[in-house]
Amino acid sequence: MDTGYAYVGILPCGCCVAIASDKPECKDVLAEELGKWVLAGLTVERKPVEWARANFRECTHKAAPKPDRPQLFPAPAEGA
Numbered sequence: 158m159d160t161g162y163a164y165v166g167i168l169p170c171g172c173c174v175a176i177a178s179d180k181p182e183c184k185d186v187l188a189e190e191l192g193k194w195v196l197a198g199l200t201v202e203r204k205p206v207e208w209a210r211a212n213f214r215e216c217t218h219k220a221a222p223k224p225d226r227p228q229l230f231p232a233p234a235e236g237a
């Protein structure tokens with residue numbers, strides 16, 4: 158019977174990019190791991206293992222970097 162649950166980390170774009178087992182033997186590292194996910198900006202949810210397997214994927218959305226806006230400082234006066 159494979160009705161276990163897993164913790165998944167979901168990006169703001171909806172991609173499930175992290176999975177952690179909900180097994181008792183993983184409990185020690187789990188809290189630490191989930192803490193890292195939250196710090197990384199992931200939404201942590203508890204899902205059926207089947208859901209996690211079906212939705213786990215690499216994010217292909219990678220937030221487009223904001224274009225660098227040139228800084229318009231006044232040109233330094235040359236000489237005196």
Ligand SMILES: [Zn+2]
Binds near residue numbers: 216
């Ligand atoms: Zn994505």
